Amino acid sequence: MKPKLAFYWCASCGGCEEAVVDLAEKVLDVVAAVDIVFWPVALDFKRTDVEAMPDGSIAAAFINGAIRTSEQEEMAKLLRRKARIVVAFGACAQTGGVPGLANLYDRESLLRAVYSESPSTLNPEGTRPAPHYATNGAALELPVFWDRVRALGQVIPVDYSIPGCPPTPKLLADAVAALLTGSLPERGAVLAPDKALCEECPRRESKPDKLAITRFRRPHETLIETDRCLLAQGLLCLGPATRAGCEARCIQGNMPCTGCFGATSRVRDFGAKALSSIASLTGSNDEAEIIRILENIPDPVGTFYRYSLPAAPLPGKRPNRAGK
Amino acid sequence: MTKPSARIGVYICHCGTNIAGTINVAALREFAATLPGVIVARDYKYMCSDPGQELIKADIAQHGLERVVVAACSPHLHEHTFRTACEEAGLNPYLCHMVNIREHDSWVHSGEAATAKARDLLRAAVQRVAWNRPLERRSIPIRQSVLVVGGGIAGIHAALTLANAGKKVYLVEREPTIGGHMAMFDKTFPTLDCAACILTPKMTAVKDHPNITLWTYSEVIGVEGFVGDFKVRVRRKPRYVIEDLCVGCLECIEACVYKQPKFYDEFNQGLGKRKPIYIPFPQAVPQVVVIDPETCIEFKSGKCKKTCLEACGERQAIDFGQQETIETIEVGAIILATGYKAFDASRIPYYGYGVYPNVYTALEVERLINAAGPTGGELVLRDGRKPRSVGIVHCVGSRDEHTNRWCSRVCCMYSLKLAHLVKERTGAEVYNFYIDMRTPGKAFEEFYNRVAEEGVHFIRGKVADVYPAETDGRLILRAEDTLLGQVRKIPVDMVILATGLEPQADATEVRRLFNISCSSEGWFLERHPKLAPVNTFTDGIFLAGCCQGPKDIPDTVAQAGAAAAEAMQLLDTGSIELEPNTAYVLEEVCSGCKTCVGLCPYNAISFLPEKNVAQVNEALCKGCGTCVAACPSASIRQHLFEDEQIFEEVVGVLA
Incomplete structure (x- = not known):
C-alpha cells in the first residue's frame, strides 16, 4: 500500500499550495508513489473523511499557514492525531509568516479597523462576525477569531519544517523523497541547509570585506546593478541572516532577500539578529548620523520580523487576556 | 544541546556587614541549597580570606564539586582570587563564576528587595555555570620597550628611569623641544631651586641616553594591540631641518632675512618675539632649529633669498621639501605623561x-x-x-x-x-x-x-x-x-x-586614542584612586603627572617613577597570560558573508577566500563580542559567553 499524504492550509495566502502545484510534471511521480488523502485546495475531501481515518494512518501531513482561528487549530490537532509526521510547510506555519504581523495589534483593533474604520466599510449597524448566529430558525457557526496568530509549532508538536514564502518545489520534492526512502534527519530539523544565503549567492565574490552603508535604498529608488552585492549597493538584503536553500531566487530576480527562509538553527530571534547585523554595517560612529541612516529603513518590524513575529521572543503586542 | 548536569557549590560572602548588613545571607544560603545541581551552599564572613578560600578548596575535594558559584563583591576585585582557589583545588578556573551581590545589590538596594534580587542573581549564576566549559589561558611574550607620551618633567623622569634600568624607551613630544611647563618656570617652590638648573641636565640625559629614542615635534596618531604588544603609529611633523645634520649652531637664525624677531613666541607666552626659523629657548632639547611655515617667506611666497641656507652651508641641514613621516613602533607598555593646560x-x-x-x-x-x-x-x-x-x-x-x-x-x-x-x-x-x-x-x-x-x-x-x-x-x-x-x-x-x-584641550581625543577613561572633568582616570594610582583600566597603559590631575613637581616625579616601576614590573614578567574569552568561528556553517571582518576593532578577523569563511586570530582577539553579536547567522561564538550560558542566565534571573 502506498504511503498516505495530506496537505492542509491555515492562515495563508495560497502561495504554498502553488509550490505543490509547481512540482509540475514531478507531481505525477509523487502521485505514483503516494496516495494524497486530503488536499482541500485541489481534491474534494471533507473534514469528516479525515475524522473517519484511523489515528496515525497518514504518513505525513504538510500544513501551511499560521493558526489564527479555532477551526485552523482544530484541523491542526486533528491532522496531528491522524498523521505520523507533521511538516510545517512554509514560513507562516514555521514562524507565523506575514499574517503574524497582525500580532502588532490586538483583536479588537483589527476588528474595529476592518468592520468600522476602513474607508471602504459601510456598516452602520456595527455588525461583527459572531461564532454563533441564528436566523429564521437556522443556526450558523463560524470559527472563533483568536486574539493572536500562532505558528503551527505553538499549537501542536511539529516534526519538520520546510521554510520559505513559499518553499521551493525542490525542497518539497526532496522532503517527499526523504520520506519515501526513510532518510529524514532527526526530528525537529528544518529541511534546508543550515548556512546563510551568502554561501550560495551568485554575487558572493562582489561583496566587499568592509561594508559601510551610509544610505539604505529601497528597490524603487535606485537602478539596481545585476552583478554586484545588493548590500554594497545600499539595498537592505537580509541574505547574510537568512537560511540558504532558496537557490537565491530573489537575488537572481535582482531583488534583495527579505528573509523568508528564516534564521539558521543557531539563532533564536531572526529579527533581532538581522537588525543587529545590519545596524553594525552603518558607515558612521556618530550617534545622530547612525540614527539618520537607520531611519532610511521603513517599517523596521515589518522588515526584520516580516515572517517571524509570532515565533519571536518578543512576539508583538501583549495579548488581550479576555480575547482567548 | 541538552542541559549538562553538574555538581555545584555555592558560597555567599558577608563581606563583613557590607553584604550581610543588607541581605539575609542565611535565607540566601537556604535558597541556594534548593537550586538544581547545588550540592553544598555556605555563607562566610569573608570569602576572600584564606579560611574562606579553604572552604571552597575543601568542598571541591570532599564533595567532588564540578562548578563553583561565589556570591560576593565585583568580579573586578576577586574573580581572580576565587578562580585561583579553584585552580589550586584542581578545578578549571573557568568553571567558577562570580555573582556581584555587593555593588549591584547590597550597596544600592535595601530591605527584602535586596535579598530578593540576590536570589534572582544567584539562580541565574547557578543555571549558567552548569554550561561553563573548561578553558585554557594563552601566554604571549611582552615586548621589552616602552612608549612615553609627553616630554615634560613626568615623561622625562619616567623615560630616564626606564632607560637606566635597561629598557628601550620611545619618548614622543609634540612640541619642538622637551621640558614642558617646568622649562618655563623660573624657580621652584618651596626650595627656590632654579627650574632650568635642575631640569636641563635631565633633558640632556634624555637626548644622550642610548636606550632612549627621542622624537620631538611628533604625535601619536594610532594605537593598536594590547598589553605586552602595542603597535603605535607616530606622526613626525616636518620641522624642515634635518635633525641628524643640524648641529645647533643657530647661525641660520642669525642669518634669517628678518633682521629682527617679529612673530609670536609661544615659549615666552607671546611676551617676546621670534623669527620664522627659531629654537624655542636656549637650552632646548634637541638643539635643533625649526622653521615655522606659517611665517617663513620661502613657504609663503617661494621668493626668499634663503640666507639661512647659505649660513648652514655645507651642513645642508635645512630642507624646505621635508615631508611628515609616519613611524610604527611596537612596545610592551605605554606611559601617558601628556600634562595639563x-x-x-x-x-x-x-x-x-x-x-x-x-x-x-x-x-x-x-x-x-x-x-x-x-x-x-x-x-x-x-x-x-x-x-x-x-x-x-x-x-x-x-x-x-x-x-x-x-x-x-x-x-x-x-x-x-x-x-x-x-x-x-x-x-x-x-x-x-x-x-x-x-x-x-x-x-x-x-x-x-x-x-x-x-x-x-x-x-x-x-x-x-x-x-x-x-x-x-x-x-x-x-x-x-x-x-x-x-x-x-x-x-x-x-x-x-x-x-x-x-586637562589638555585634546584630552578626550587622546583618551579615545589610548582607550582609557577620563573623569568627568577630563583628567585621565586611574584604576584605583588609592591602590592603583598610576594604572589605568587598560592593562599596560600607565599615567604620570598632571594628565591624571593637578600636582606639583615632587608629586609628578614620584608618580612618574611609580609609573616607570609598574611598566618595568610588567616588562620583567616576560610574558603575559591572556584571558581565554575569545571569539571563534564555526567554520562548517559560516556563510562567508564577511559582516564580521570589517567590524573587529582589533583587526583579529580575516577572511579566507579559499574556504569562504572568516577566521579569528585568538592572539589578537580581546573578547569584546562585537563580531558575536553581529554575525547574522550566529556562526561566531565566544568562550565564556556561549549562547547557552547567556540565555540560561537570562532565564534564571527572570524565573
Whole structure:
C-alpha cells in the first residue's frame, strides 16, 4: 500500500499550495508513489473523511499557514492525531509568516479597523462576525477569531519544517523523497541547509570585506546593478541572516532577500539578529548620523520580523487576556 | 544541546556587614541549597580570606564539586582570587563564576528587595555555570620597550628611569623641544631651586641616553594591540631641518632675512618675539632649529633669498621639501605623561585679562622674571616701568562653579613663590588675595611663614573686580576682606592671575586614542584612586603627572617613577597570560558573508577566500563580542559567553 499524504492550509495566502502545484510534471511521480488523502485546495475531501481515518494512518501531513482561528487549530490537532509526521510547510506555519504581523495589534483593533474604520466599510449597524448566529430558525457557526496568530509549532508538536514564502518545489520534492526512502534527519530539523544565503549567492565574490552603508535604498529608488552585492549597493538584503536553500531566487530576480527562509538553527530571534547585523554595517560612529541612516529603513518590524513575529521572543503586542 | 548536569557549590560572602548588613545571607544560603545541581551552599564572613578560600578548596575535594558559584563583591576585585582557589583545588578556573551581590545589590538596594534580587542573581549564576566549559589561558611574550607620551618633567623622569634600568624607551613630544611647563618656570617652590638648573641636565640625559629614542615635534596618531604588544603609529611633523645634520649652531637664525624677531613666541607666552626659523629657548632639547611655515617667506611666497641656507652651508641641514613621516613602533607598555593646560584667564571677564595691559597670568610672570625670558629677567610693566605694587589673585579658574570646581593644588604655593621673587627683584609691595591658603606639602607652611615675614600682604577674600583707577590708571583690586569684615580696594601697578590647571584641550581625543577613561572633568582616570594610582583600566597603559590631575613637581616625579616601576614590573614578567574569552568561528556553517571582518576593532578577523569563511586570530582577539553579536547567522561564538550560558542566565534571573 502506498504511503498516505495530506496537505492542509491555515492562515495563508495560497502561495504554498502553488509550490505543490509547481512540482509540475514531478507531481505525477509523487502521485505514483503516494496516495494524497486530503488536499482541500485541489481534491474534494471533507473534514469528516479525515475524522473517519484511523489515528496515525497518514504518513505525513504538510500544513501551511499560521493558526489564527479555532477551526485552523482544530484541523491542526486533528491532522496531528491522524498523521505520523507533521511538516510545517512554509514560513507562516514555521514562524507565523506575514499574517503574524497582525500580532502588532490586538483583536479588537483589527476588528474595529476592518468592520468600522476602513474607508471602504459601510456598516452602520456595527455588525461583527459572531461564532454563533441564528436566523429564521437556522443556526450558523463560524470559527472563533483568536486574539493572536500562532505558528503551527505553538499549537501542536511539529516534526519538520520546510521554510520559505513559499518553499521551493525542490525542497518539497526532496522532503517527499526523504520520506519515501526513510532518510529524514532527526526530528525537529528544518529541511534546508543550515548556512546563510551568502554561501550560495551568485554575487558572493562582489561583496566587499568592509561594508559601510551610509544610505539604505529601497528597490524603487535606485537602478539596481545585476552583478554586484545588493548590500554594497545600499539595498537592505537580509541574505547574510537568512537560511540558504532558496537557490537565491530573489537575488537572481535582482531583488534583495527579505528573509523568508528564516534564521539558521543557531539563532533564536531572526529579527533581532538581522537588525543587529545590519545596524553594525552603518558607515558612521556618530550617534545622530547612525540614527539618520537607520531611519532610511521603513517599517523596521515589518522588515526584520516580516515572517517571524509570532515565533519571536518578543512576539508583538501583549495579548488581550479576555480575547482567548 | 541538552542541559549538562553538574555538581555545584555555592558560597555567599558577608563581606563583613557590607553584604550581610543588607541581605539575609542565611535565607540566601537556604535558597541556594534548593537550586538544581547545588550540592553544598555556605555563607562566610569573608570569602576572600584564606579560611574562606579553604572552604571552597575543601568542598571541591570532599564533595567532588564540578562548578563553583561565589556570591560576593565585583568580579573586578576577586574573580581572580576565587578562580585561583579553584585552580589550586584542581578545578578549571573557568568553571567558577562570580555573582556581584555587593555593588549591584547590597550597596544600592535595601530591605527584602535586596535579598530578593540576590536570589534572582544567584539562580541565574547557578543555571549558567552548569554550561561553563573548561578553558585554557594563552601566554604571549611582552615586548621589552616602552612608549612615553609627553616630554615634560613626568615623561622625562619616567623615560630616564626606564632607560637606566635597561629598557628601550620611545619618548614622543609634540612640541619642538622637551621640558614642558617646568622649562618655563623660573624657580621652584618651596626650595627656590632654579627650574632650568635642575631640569636641563635631565633633558640632556634624555637626548644622550642610548636606550632612549627621542622624537620631538611628533604625535601619536594610532594605537593598536594590547598589553605586552602595542603597535603605535607616530606622526613626525616636518620641522624642515634635518635633525641628524643640524648641529645647533643657530647661525641660520642669525642669518634669517628678518633682521629682527617679529612673530609670536609661544615659549615666552607671546611676551617676546621670534623669527620664522627659531629654537624655542636656549637650552632646548634637541638643539635643533625649526622653521615655522606659517611665517617663513620661502613657504609663503617661494621668493626668499634663503640666507639661512647659505649660513648652514655645507651642513645642508635645512630642507624646505621635508615631508611628515609616519613611524610604527611596537612596545610592551605605554606611559601617558601628556600634562595639563593653564586656565585661560580671559574666561573670567571681570579680572580684565586681555583688556588691561598690566594684568598678567602667572605663567607670563614666570617668563618675565626668568633670566632667559623676553626681558632678561627684569620684571617690568608693558611700558617698561618697574611695578611698585603687585596684586596676586589666587584661585583663577579653580574652586569656582562657574569655571572649574577643583583646587589646582599648586597655585597657592607658586603664588607665594612669585610674591617672594617679585619682592626680591623689585621691592614692590605685594598683596596676595586668597580664599584659603593651602600649604600642605613638606616645608610648604614654613615657606608661607617666611614669605609673610618678608612683608608680603595677605588678604583673605576673593577678588570681585579689577578696574583702572580714574586718576592714575593703576588697577584697583576690589575684594571683601573676610578677616576684617569689610570691602577693600587696593590699587596696584600689576595684577598677576594665579591661573589653575585644566586637562589638555585634546584630552578626550587622546583618551579615545589610548582607550582609557577620563573623569568627568577630563583628567585621565586611574584604576584605583588609592591602590592603583598610576594604572589605568587598560592593562599596560600607565599615567604620570598632571594628565591624571593637578600636582606639583615632587608629586609628578614620584608618580612618574611609580609609573616607570609598574611598566618595568610588567616588562620583567616576560610574558603575559591572556584571558581565554575569545571569539571563534564555526567554520562548517559560516556563510562567508564577511559582516564580521570589517567590524573587529582589533583587526583579529580575516577572511579566507579559499574556504569562504572568516577566521579569528585568538592572539589578537580581546573578547569584546562585537563580531558575536553581529554575525547574522550566529556562526561566531565566544568562550565564556556561549549562547547557552547567556540565555540560561537570562532565564534564571527572570524565573
